[in-house]
Amino acid sequence: MTWDIFSLIGTAAFAISGAIVAMEEDFDMFGVYILGMVTAFGGGAVRNLVIGIPVSVLWEQGLFFTVASVLIAVIFFFSGYLLKTWNRWGAYFDAIGLAAFAIQGALMAVRMDMPLFAVVAAAVLTGAGGGVIRDLLAGRQPLIFKSDIYAVWAALAGLIVGFDNYVHDAALYVLLAATAALRMLSIKYHWQLPQRSLLPK
Numbered sequence: 001m002t003w004d005i006f007s008l009i010g011t012a013a014f015a016i017s018g019a020i021v022a023m024e025e026d027f028d029m030f031g032v033y034i035l036g037m038v039t040a041f042g043g044g045a046v047r048n049l050v051i052g053i054p055v056s057v058l059w060e061q062g063l064f065f066t067v068a069s070v071l072i073a074v075i076f077f078f079s080g081y082l083l084k085t086w087n088r089w090g091a092y093f094d095a096i097g098l099a100a101f102a103i104q105g106a107l108m109a110v111r112m113d114m115p116l117f118a119v120v121a122a123a124v125l126t127g128a129g130g131g132v133i134r135d136l137l138a139g140r141q142p143l144i145f146k147s148d149i150y151a152v153w154a155a156l157a158g159l160i161v162g163f164d165n166y167v168h169d170a171a172l173y174v175l176l177a178a179t180a181a182l183r184m185l186s187i188k189y190h191w192q193l194p195q196r197s198l199l200p201k
Contacts (some may be wrong), residue, residue, distance in 0.1 A: 002169045006104040006176070009065060010126075013097030015040040015068035018134045019075040020093075024127040027136045029076060029111045036072040040064075043129030047105050047122050053113060091187055092180075094131065094143070099179035102154035103172060104125030106161035123158025124151050149193060153179050154160060 018039025022032040045058050105126025109119040128144045128151045135142040144151045157179045161172075185191065 127154030
């Protein structure tokens with residue numbers, strides 16, 4: 001049940017994120033639908049390939065496809081108001097999607113008795129993979145490569161799940177809130193990882 005809830009939260013958040021990015025790039029209705037779907041399900045598909053889950057499992061998520069389709073349609077047809085508030089709320093959707101999918105991916109790897117490194121990798125791929133595909137298709141530099149800390153929070157969530165540092169489901173929801181909050185704080189206060197450039201200044 002918990003895994004399904006995290007899947008639903010991540011799917012909803014990233015479907016909205018993908019649809020908005022598509023409209024910002026002037027995609028047509030079909031393009032908005034495709035980018036929303038790719039953002040919502042791309043990370044999970046990549047994770048499945050890496051940890052050995054059949055790709056066909058993707059097509060068994062009928063409820064999540066329905067939720068994503070409805071939300072993308074709502075975003076498209078009511079974009080007049082939503083686009084005005086996207087700059088303020090868009091990062092929240094992305095942060096929630098990152099946190100929910102990171103935990104969901106880690107939980108799946110734990111269920112399969114994968115080693116800790118695989119659990120962390122599953123968290124990062126699921127949490128950040130859809131956003132990377134979204135940004136590449138939209139012609140943008142993926143957030144995962146930018147200065148504000150992004151995928152590190154997904155890896156940290158995966159590490160906590162991998163160590164089994166929770167007693168009951170409530171702790172997972174606390175981890176969801178904490179991961180999303182850390183992502184938002186890294187944006188607000190411009191927390192950055194060390195950088196090194198080979199280009200002369």
